[in-house]
Amino acid sequence: MPFWFFVWDEENEAHIHAHGVSSQEFEEVVCAPDSEGQSRTTGRPIAFGYTSTGKYLACVYDVIDESTVYPITAFEVQD
Secondary structure (H helix, E strand, O other): OOOOEEOOOHHHHHHHHHOOOOHHHHHHHHHOOOEEEEOOOOOOEEEEEEOOOOOEEEEEEEEEEOOEEEEEEEEEOOO
């Protein structure tokens, strides 16, 4: 399981919360994804996985450096 430092600010936190996803849920999925790939629309990394609350999420982010992630967006998807 990789270790990531997440850079949260007002903008990305509000955007993710507007999609019904908490910061904790986002971090759970990115740290322990079921699968990973690239976003079809942006080319950014995307992680898919279940949260402890039972949601199946897609989480899009930027990798800033080898241990730092900037969350972009997240949304619930049908598995």
